[in-house]
Amino acid sequence: MSEETPAPSDLVEETVVVHGTSTEPRWKKLPLVWQLRRSVGLQRGMLVAGLVLCVLFLLLAVFAPLITPYSYNELSGPDGNFPRQAPPSAEHIWGTTVGGYDVFSRVIWGARTALLVVVVAIVASLFLGVLLGLVSGYLGGWLDRVLVTIADAIYAFPSLLLAIVLSIMISGGQSSFLGGILAAGLSITVVFVPQYFRVVRAETVRLKAEPFVESARVIGTSTPRILGRHVLRNATRSLPLILTLNASEAILTLAGLGFLGFGINPTAAAEWGYDLNRAIADVASGIWWTGVFPGAAIVLLVMGVTLVGESLNDLSDPRLRIRRRARTAPPPTPAEPVAEGAPR
Amino acid sequence: MTIVDDRTVGTTAAVRSKGSGLGGYLLTRFLLIIPTVFILVTLVFFLMRVVGDPITASVGDRLSADQLAERLAEAGYDRPLLVQYVEYLGQIFSGDFGRTITDNRLISEILITYGTATLELAIYALIVALAVGIPFGMIAARLRDRWPDAVLRVTAILFYATPVFFAGLLLKLVFSVWLGWFPLSGRATSDTQLTLSAISGSSGINMLDALRTGRPDLIGDVAIHAVLPALTLGLLTAGVFLRLVRTNLIGTLGRDYVDAARSRGVSESRLVRKHAYRPALIPIITVMGMQIALLLGGAILTETTFEWRGLGFQLAQYLGARDFVAVQGIVAMLAVIVAVTNFIVDVAAALIDPRVRY
Numbered sequence: 001m002s003e004e005t006p007a008p009s010d011l012v013e014e015t016v017v018v019h020g021t022s023t024e025p026r027w028k029k030l031p032l033v034w035q036l037r038r039s040v041g042l043q044r045g046m047l048v049a050g051l052v053l054c055v056l057f058l059l060l061a062v063f064a065p066l067i068t069p070y071s072y073n074e075l076s077g078p079d080g081n082f083p084r085q086a087p088p089s090a091e092h093i094w095g096t097t098v099g100g101y102d103v104f105s106r107v108i109w110g111a112r113t114a115l116l117v118v119v120v121a122i123v124a125s126l127f128l129g130v131l132l133g134l135v136s137g138y139l140g141g142w143l144d145r146v147l148v149t150i151a152d153a154i155y156a157f158p159s160l161l162l163a164i165v166l167s168i169m170i171s172g173g174q175s176s177f178l179g180g181i182l183a184a185g186l187s188i189t190v191v192f193v194p195q196y197f198r199v200v201r202a203e204t205v206r207l208k209a210e211p212f213v214e215s216a217r218v219i220g221t222s223t224p225r226i227l228g229r230h231v232l233r234n235a236t237r238s239l240p241l242i243l244t245l246n247a248s249e250a251i252l253t254l255a256g257l258g259f260l261g262f263g264i265n266p267t268a269a270a271e272w273g274y275d276l277n278r279a280i281a282d283v284a285s286g287i288w289w290t291g292v293f294p295g296a297a298i299v300l301l302v303m304g305v306t307l308v309g310e311s312l313n314d315l316s317d318p319r320l321r322i323r324r325r326a327r328t329a330p331p332p333t334p335a336e337p338v339a340e341g342a343p344r
Numbered sequence: 345m346t347i348v349d350d351r352t353v354g355t356t357a358a359v360r361s362k363g364s365g366l367g368g369y370l371l372t373r374f375l376l377i378i379p380t381v382f383i384l385v386t387l388v389f390f391l392m393r394v395v396g397d398p399i400t401a402s403v404g405d406r407l408s409a410d411q412l413a414e415r416l417a418e419a420g421y422d423r424p425l426l427v428q429y430v431e432y433l434g435q436i437f438s439g440d441f442g443r444t445i446t447d448n449r450l451i452s453e454i455l456i457t458y459g460t461a462t463l464e465l466a467i468y469a470l471i472v473a474l475a476v477g478i479p480f481g482m483i484a485a486r487l488r489d490r491w492p493d494a495v496l497r498v499t500a501i502l503f504y505a506t507p508v509f510f511a512g513l514l515l516k517l518v519f520s521v522w523l524g525w526f527p528l529s530g531r532a533t534s535d536t537q538l539t540l541s542a543i544s545g546s547s548g549i550n551m552l553d554a555l556r557t558g559r560p561d562l563i564g565d566v567a568i569h570a571v572l573p574a575l576t577l578g579l580l581t582a583g584v585f586l587r588l589v590r591t592n593l594i595g596t597l598g599r600d601y602v603d604a605a606r607s608r609g610v611s612e613s614r615l616v617r618k619h620a621y622r623p624a625l626i627p628i629i630t631v632m633g634m635q636i637a638l639l640l641g642g643a644i645l646t647e648t649t650f651e652w653r654g655l656g657f658q659l660a661q662y663l664g665a666r667d668f669v670a671v672q673g674i675v676a677m678l679a680v681i682v683a684v685t686n687f688i689v690d691v692a693a694a695l696i697d698p699r700v701r702y
Contacts, residue, residue, distance in 0.1 A: 164671070
């Protein structure tokens with residue numbers, strides 16, 4: 001069964017196999033590199049802008065302790081307690097919050113929290129969603145029907161509500177750093193599993209009828225092996241796309257949970273949604289720095305991820321892709337990658 | 345959220361094989377509401393109850409062990425979970441969603457009192473979303489890959505990327521605090537609200553009541569309070585509509601009959617308006633129904649931001665008070681609303697586009 005667990009590195013491999021053409025060197029066929037090379041004009045601009053934003057936040061998350069003057073939960077410096085709601089100054093370049101935290105430090109540290117939650121959410125939902133989708137699509141029968149109905153029901157439901165219910169269940173609503181990350185991540189997981197499930201199931205149902213699956217069955221290959229080697233390898237091509245879309249939804253859901261007071265305790269981690277919740281009251285008295293900076297961080301990160309996702313989507317959809325002019329790209333078999341890369 | 349395009353496939357595909365003709369389709373589609381609601385209610389019940397009972401969660405730390413046990417026995421929380429579940433299903437079936445713990449109100453009463461406010465907000469938001477999303481989506485499709493398209497698409501992503509509560513915060517900051525054009529929060533000033541609630545047969549939808557009184561000061565007051573919340577929630581959805589209209593319109597613009605019309609010399613703008621527009625709108629109606637989920641989620645956050653006393657605001661209050669019976673009840677009720685709305689939307693789509701029925 002271990003073959004079925006889709007570690008992220010496996011997925012990278014998948015995409016290489018699906019998209020690459022045999023004449024190109026291997027590094028040029030890596031997912032993002034490949035798309036970057038094929039894109040032109042506006043689509044390339046969007047892809048590059050998105051990638052730059054993503055990398056920027058990744059760096060901020062990794063180097064948060066080096067960049068920030070204070071820790072996310074520091075309330076006092078060498079000269080005593082931080083002032084509350086102090087406007088931006090030399091000591092606190094983005095001011096301080098109503099609780100006396102340094103806004104700049106919390107915004108930068110928040111990137112770390114957001115990215116951790118995204119990783120937890122995506123790894124968990126990818127694992128569950130792909131597994132269920134494969135099994136359900138391949139085996140069919142009543143199990144398939146039940147799972148599809150459940151997935152449809154969950155799918156139609158407001159994801160934030162579901163995440164709230166989940167976070168109540170997992171953490172009782174308030175939590176430590178790790179507990180909070182896991183609670184937020186897993187709450188989001190439940191919302192995403194149906195999406196991966198659907199896509200993988202649909203692909204599996206299609207692939208089940210392919211001759212290569214049938215011949216594998218004829219020579220007596222075991223079901224787990226067929227699923228792992230023959231179906232999974234071919235069913236994952238549209239996953240990178242949902243992945244980016246889900247990453248942005250995960251960030252928004254985390255912020256929504258935090259905003260409603262179901263995120264992570266401010267002493268345990270910096271979380272943008274929580275900070276925005278506290279900032280709503282500040283606005284009435286014209287205090288803008290407590291809300292604008294964490295909010296802008298959310299917007300930029302989500303935009304970055306969404307831009308990447310949108311460009312990938314456009315590039316994989318022949319109706320939407322801008323094509324190179326003939327002189328710049330003489331592809332040996334022009335129709336082949338188009339037909340292959342289109343998710344339907 | 346290009347994923348949106350695929351959303352419709354699942355629900356309709358499940359129905360497609362069974363239904364024959366409109367009547368059959370409507371019946372199967374209607375019966376599909378039952379498992380949907382059942383699954384969601386079951387899911388919510390077990391998720392919320394797996395960790396413990398709601399009384400301990402909300403008032404457990406204020407009571408002694410004896411008092412707590414007494415309260416638990418009184419409410420029936422000391423019985424096996426399955427027994428409680430069956431009983432709960434029975435209650436839901438008869439329309440009883442229970443009572444809140446903190447202020448002992450009927451959940452169904454909360455729906456009637458606050459649901460109208462949420463409905464009002466949702467309608468405003470939908471108007472904003474359609475008024476912004478459809479025309480700009482058409483422009484983006486028509487001027488595809490030129491600079492207006494680029495600007496519009498990035499704007500749409502920006503709308504989507506901005507959490508509603510941050511958009512609300514920014515709008516409040518700029519238009520209420522700095523410019524002073526609109527009020528900071530609430531649905532109306534307290535005087536107006538009192539007058540409106542006092543009229544006989546008050547619908548709870550402020551604008552409707554204000555229009556019935558015919559007093560311009562009341563209408564103005566209600567309208568001015570609605571502007572920022574409606575924009576906040578509407579722009580979120582507008583981004584989704586814009587992208588959807590653009591993608592669909594580009595799809596239909598590539599069809600043969602559009603090419604044929606173009607070859608007859610029909611002007612490009614007429615092509616968009618008359619030929620490609622209508623077929624592109626059909627999927628949008630279905631997706632609009634799916635947006636009810638997004639809209640409801642957004643409404644919770646928007647209402648909290650603007651202290652708009654609707655269902656979402658109330659839900660957030662109960663969440664804060666750790667009243668999980670209220671939360672469970674409201675969530676279960678929303679599940680029913682979502683399922684019924686999706687049914688209505690599917691019916692509308694079937695009436696408009698006969699292809700859906702098969």
